[in-house]
Amino acid sequence: MTLPPVRLPDSASIQAALAGLDPAPIDADLVPALAAAFPGFDFSLARVDDDYWRDTRSVIQPDGTRVGELGPWMTGELAKDGGDVKATWERLKDTGLQITEWRGASAFVFAPTGPAPADYIQIALGREVEWRAGPVVNPDYRPWGEQELLDPSWPRRDPLPDTDRLAGPVYRLLDRAGNAFVHVRSFLDRCGRIEREKREAKRPEMERRVVRETGPGGATRETPFLNLVPDYFEFVPRELRFFRDWEDSSARPQRVFAHWALDARDYTYKGEREVGFIPRPLKMPRERLLLTPETSVHQLMDRIEAVDGEVGLPFGWFFLMTHGHWVEPDVGLAIAEGLKAQRVRLPDADAAVLLRWAERSYGF
Template sequence: MSNRMESPASYLRHYPGLAAAVGACAPVQKHANLLERLRREPALEMAQLATTRGGMWLHRRKVFGADGTLVADDHEAWLAQEVARDGGSVAETCSRLDAGGYRLSQCQITTLYFVAPGLTGEPSDFLQVEVDVEDEILDRELLAGRTWRVPTTLEALQREADQGLQLPEAERVPVRPRNYRLRRVVDVEDWLKVADSLEDVRREAFRERRYKVTSSGTQEGTIQTPDELWPGWDRFAAKHRRFFLDWHRSSASPYRLCEHWVLQLTDWTDPSGRREMDMVPMWAFNRPLAKVNASKGGDYEFYGALQKLDRRIGVPFGWYFYMLHGNRVESDTGERVIRAAEAGTIVMPECDYRVLKDWQTSSYGF
């Protein structure tokens, strides 16, 4: 299910008229017309489609009558109106709606990730354009009171209304033409800078903490700082930044990261006012990729499988980044490569070995 959140404007690029222009494009296979339109914008001249991700849908559903006419654009708002119409009696509303033969739509979403590299060559210097392809179809019956436990509150009715029987395949037809919707254009380096500033605040707050340390033989203790208790705890950057630093330090450096990875970026503020930003890298390789098992074969054979993966995705040391996220390279792969390199059974570039040793010192992943 899609869970969109409003993002602050500091790291978003704004292009007047682009949202309307994207919405006016007719979806076609491979999205060539959309790409051509994006490339007319400043800094998007080199945009390319990196990958797609599906399996999401809008929470909002449209309501249709038994004869196929559109009743409402938002099922939750409509249900609230219907309950109010019945004087607040949810039971009466359920009884009435059950006899109406109402149906709900589902707006299925496939997100297109376009990337446009900058001029510096830095791994994080790119714009990420996210465009949703919306396919809205008749999906299922509206479920009101036809359950073993009739809803007693509006909230329960709204929560359970989309749990009705799915329609037969022949009846799951589009309710409107498929369309594009521009979600946002993110300046990735600017996003990282904002996330860095939040991390700096968190680390400074942690650094100011004091801990009372006592021994088992006495009640007296000493007051110590995090730097005294855990020397080097802040040696490495936060993982959202470290991912890019590791790319820059490794054999992957000559290759554009944005041609091989896109980013799931979130930014939210909890009820207490605490802001959180999170990043999950998603690979852009769009063909089947064999899994590498870290427990099979001798060192030479095992490392050969990793190099084969690198050749297939087109990036040296690419297996390391697949180890950080995904299910193609197991997390214990790094330890085995280090052991094999130090035993002399495999040979790897010194820069990649250094990245691995730092990962061994302070491992991370997504």
């Protein structure tokens, strides 16, 4: 494999490439535009069906002329009436003024940077369209407070006709939690480092901590916490385990990003650094796989094989299980017990990964 240049894309240069796209052919032009901006990277695009609404709203005249952003504009209108919500509503309800809103769905762009599962970059984007959403005030219902005017709930949430499309589609960086762009290997290194630093900072406390147990006759015994959890400082975050399990299993020949996107986060909350991701499947089976009292381990083996076929990934069921929705963890535990009892078989590499997970499970 020919590796791309050392210089990775950055937010400013990605935004510049996105700004030059024409809305009409934007879906077809996105990957070529990024490839032109960043030579040497083999980009691919995956779109996700997860509709969202931006909190940016505008006010327009009936002819489409833009008046201003809803919040500041409505605040000014209320000020004209001395804060009298009823008077503002009476004055605006027959003006024909409209609210616009941006509706979007997530999209992810990927490009490999090397042969290992974590050797790639991910760009999180939103594909957004601005729509004419509804009247600036609800003409049929008088609001009781200014918040109802500043954050209206009456605009439609159902699909809108194309005649109400005002702008877009456009792609923009989705920087919801500080990670619109990630180099995954570097991100995993950061996850591991931050977790180690957190635990090391607690070392004095952990070394002092004891677990008290009351035995027969009321006698109390104290056991040092670290005697009970000797590997406390060797804890491996679930994000690193996900990629390690991929590399150690029969999924390894395929790219992680061909099957999963990562909702990555890196932010500080109440003085504590939070770094990690939630994996999002790009390919889902037709239905969830649940363990019922009537399900035998041999039936489970048939079903996980079917799941792998549906998502096009060997051992794909396992990673869907760590995600927690499409395959419930009890399925993995049941198959692990079947392996131990030699009632069923998996490829050796997959069996080792599953048994390792069953001993200390993780999930997202």
